[in-house]
Amino acid sequence: MIETIGKLFGRIGRPLNFMEVCGTHTVAIFRHGIRDLLPSGLKLLSGPGCPVCVTSIKDIDTAIAIANRDDAILTTFGDMLRVPGGSHSLLDVRAEGADVRIVYSPLDALKIAAENTAKKVVFFAAGFETTAPLTAAAVREADRLGIANFYLYSIHKIVPPAIETLLASDETRIDGFLLPGHVCAVTGTGPYRFISGKYSVPSVVTGFGAEDILGGIALLLRQVFEGRSFVEIEYRSAVKEEGNLRAIEYMNEVFEPADSYWRGIGMIPGSGLALRDRWSHRDAAALFRLDVPDTPEPEGCMCGHVLRGLMMPVECPLFARVCTPDKPVGACMVSSEGSCSAYYRYREVL
Numbered sequence: 001m002i003e004t005i006g007k008l009f010g011r012i013g014r015p016l017n018f019m020e021v022c023g024t025h026t027v028a029i030f031r032h033g034i035r036d037l038l039p040s041g042l043k044l045l046s047g048p049g050c051p052v053c054v055t056s057i058k059d060i061d062t063a064i065a066i067a068n069r070d071d072a073i074l075t076t077f078g079d080m081l082r083v084p085g086g087s088h089s090l091l092d093v094r095a096e097g098a099d100v101r102i103v104y105s106p107l108d109a110l111k112i113a114a115e116n117t118a119k120k121v122v123f124f125a126a127g128f129e130t131t132a133p134l135t136a137a138a139v140r141e142a143d144r145l146g147i148a149n150f151y152l153y154s155i156h157k158i159v160p161p162a163i164e165t166l167l168a169s170d171e172t173r174i175d176g177f178l179l180p181g182h183v184c185a186v187t188g189t190g191p192y193r194f195i196s197g198k199y200s201v202p203s204v205v206t207g208f209g210a211e212d213i214l215g216g217i218a219l220l221l222r223q224v225f226e227g228r229s230f231v232e233i234e235y236r237s238a239v240k241e242e243g244n245l246r247a248i249e250y251m252n253e254v255f256e257p258a259d260s261y262w263r264g265i266g267m268i269p270g271s272g273l274a275l276r277d278r279w280s281h282r283d284a285a286a287l288f289r290l291d292v293p294d295t296p297e298p299e300g301c302m303c304g305h306v307l308r309g310l311m312m313p314v315e316c317p318l319f320a321r322v323c324t325p326d327k328p329v330g331a332c333m334v335s336s337e338g339s340c341s342a343y344y345r346y347r348e349v350l
Contacts (some may be wrong), residue, residue: 008221022180023050024336030346032210045309046296052335054262060085067098075109076124078102086295106138113150122284133247136254143165161271173310175202176220181235189231190245196229207235264304303330313343
């Protein structure tokens with residue numbers, strides 16, 4: 001496979017930029033040393049595929065404001081605790097006494113609501129299309145069981161609009177995309193056909209093993225070499241063109257597209273998931289009506305440039321000096337799947 005990659009790239013005869021838009025891919029590429037196996041001139045860029053990394057400061061500050069209420073319990077996935085807000089993180093306010101609880105599933109949050117009926121239990125609903133169906137299932141289950149004190153603060157995002165934002169920009173040339181296998185296992189390939197249909201850019205859905213990723217790169221190179229572009233599935237053990245129809249049904253029943261702010265990128269129309277009117281009684285934002293001010297990104301943080309493929313993390317002046325996993329300045333250094341965190345962890349091989 002490595003030999004095939006070398007031969008195809010040699011026949012193409014020009015530099016290429018491929019982007020993986022999944023944080024799990026970014027980590028796997030480092031873990032398997034894949035960059036060291038690629039020919040010079042074939043560059044892998046890390047895109048906005050980490051939901052923690054693209055969570056806005058305002059959304060973190062809103063979650064903090066909810067957690068600081070005496071009548072509320074905020075539940076969240078553990079990797080959201082250390083994401084910097086305007087001046088604090090959820091970890092900070094939990095240390096000061098706020099009731100912030102880590103859950104591994106929105107159904108865990110629903111159980112907490114059932115056990116604490118005197119409190120308003122809010123699930124800080126983050127993630128892409130992989131986590132949204134289970135959140136939708138929890139909302140449906142709350143109604144079925146009559147658990148009235150369960151609410152969502154939804155910051156769910158969907159991947160295709162972010163990719164289109166990158167393609168529509170003249171900032172970075174992207175010659176091909178490695179698409180996220182777990183997201184496409186839910187959505188199928190249909191939402192990504194615009195990449196080839198509108199922009200004539202090849203894309204391949206891959207898994208997360210070394211052979212999957214190398215196979216995806218080889219398929220991208222073959223499309224470039226043959227002058228073709230379409231959405232190709234390398235990860236056929238998990239991904240079907242139509243996706244997971246039941247998961248899509250749940251997601252579409254409970255959520256509808258909404259504009260959403262991506263940290264370091266800005267407002268992307270139709271890139272978020274908001275509760276439909278039928279489920280508005282579960283909306284924590286409508287319940288609390290909190291007025292949280294906007295806070296600018298930390299001075300010197302280049303997380304947005306990294307997420308757009310304009311800069312490698314090691315080129316940021318704060319990287320590994322001021323910004324580390326122990327004391328992150330930007331969100332890209334927080335999550336284990338964040339680009340900066342991955343580069344930091346494997347920096348000795350760079």
